[in-house]
Amino acid sequence: MAARILNGNEIAADLRAEVAEGVTSLVASGGPQPGLAAVLVGDDAASAVYVRNKGRACSEAGMHSETFHLPADTGQADLMDLIAGLNADNRFHGILVQLPLPDQIDEATIIESIAPAKDVDGLHPISQGRMLQGQPTFLPCTPAGVQQVLLRSGYDPAGKHVVIVGRSNIVGKPLAALLMQRNPGGNATVTVCHTRTRDLPDITRQADILVAAMGVPGAVTADMVREGAVVIDVGINRVDDASRRRGYRLVGDVDYDAVAAKAEAITPVPGGIGPMTIALLLSNTLDAARRTVSV
Ligand code: NDP
Numbered sequence: 154m155a156a157r158i159l160n161g162n163e164i165a166a167d168l169r170a171e172v173a174e175g176v177t178s179l180v181a182s183g184g185p186q187p188g189l190a191a192v193l194v195g196d197d198a199a200s201a202v203y204v205r206n207k208g209r210a211c212s213e214a215g216m217h218s219e220t221f222h223l224p225a226d227t228g229q230a231d232l233m234d235l236i237a238g239l240n241a242d243n244r245f246h247g248i249l250v251q252l253p254l255p256d257q258i259d260e261a262t263i264i265e266s267i268a269p270a271k272d273v274d275g276l277h278p279i280s281q282g283r284m285l286q287g288q289p290t291f292l293p294c295t296p297a298g299v300q301q302v303l304l305r306s307g308y309d310p311a312g313k314h315v316v317i318v319g320r321s322n323i324v325g326k327p328l329a330a331l332l333m334q335r336n337p338g339g340n341a342t343v344t345v346c347h348t349r350t351r352d353l354p355d356i357t358r359q360a361d362i363l364v365a366a367m368g369v370p371g372a373v374t375a376d377m378v379r380e381g382a383v384v385i386d387v388g389i390n391r392v393d394d395a396s397r398r399r400g401y402r403l404v405g406d407v408d409y410d411a412v413a414a415k416a417e418a419i420t421p422v423p424g425g426i427g428p429m430t431i432a433l434l435l436s437n438t439l440d441a442a443r444r445t446v447s448v
Pocket of ligand 1: 295318319321322323324325347348349353367369388389390426427430
């Protein structure tokens with residue numbers, strides 16, 4: 154039987170509508186208009202598209218957003234100066250630094266320079282540490298997007314075996330921390346796999362919920378998936394495609410057609426976790442603005 158398609162575009166639209174209502178009521182009660190500062194360094198085409206989409210989604214939700222575009226040869230000190238200014242600028246409740254950054258800039262140092270109160274991407278070590286301890290914080294957008302797709306589609310991870318392939322600081326690791334928490338939306342039994350994992354298919358076949366976050370097109374094949382599993386594809390990869398006007402198409406980390414024939418449910422690429430990531434960014438920015446009036 155064909156898998157149920159978990160439509161991230163629809164779920165994200167619901168979430169964005171909830172955020173827009175939240176913005177309206179925050180402003181109506183005398184609170185600030187939430188503002189997001191997006192920082193883009195260099196000319197990476199995919200990053201520029203992401204930042205543009207995030208800015209547009211902010212405006213549609215009634216938020217203020219500005220993009221600060223710096224040249225590719227920007228030095229670390231200049232970027233730190235910009236972030237220091239944004240940390241102090243009360244028009245902006247959230248700061249997003251689009252990754253990856255050019256080689257001459259140390260990403261970890263830049264992420265740590267963002268004020269934790271404005272860390273709406275949820276990547277600062279303080280945000281991630283608080284999440285690990287189950288304390289309220291800004292959740293990282295992509296992992297939180299995965300969690301929302303599961304919950305809003307009726308797949309509570311509680312008690313389920315979730316296998317995550319990928320252990321980056323942006324996706325795999327924080328997702329594992331989030332889903333294992335003794336909190337609503339958590340309580341899963343989580344296994345994290347990576348390139349040093351032995352017998353990967355053996356482990357992925359044990360998954361009730363399988364999350365692919367590897368950055369390798371089509372790496373999760375049907376033989377790696379248990380009949381009836383829920384499959385979440387975080388990967389966004391460009392592969393050459395001469396039949397497309399732009400010369401490429403986007404694919405996930407999952408061999409979609411073959412896995413969809415076996416899974417109970419699956420997220421498509423595009424239109425799965427990508428739009429959820431943006432919706433969670435808006436939700437975090439609204440929260441950041443709310444916090445400035447409630448503390
Ligand atoms: P990274 O490259 O930082 O991490 C990839 C992880 O996958 C690593 O832990 C790596 O293991 C593991 N891995 C790679 N190949 C294999 C393999 N063959 N077998 C087992 N493990 C493997 O990527 P990100 O986490 O940043 O991103 C992953 C994917 O998700 C990318 O396609 C990215 O574009 C996409 N993405 C999508 C987002 C969205 O909004 N939907 C947001 C962020 C990312 P090891 O640690 O051993 O090297």
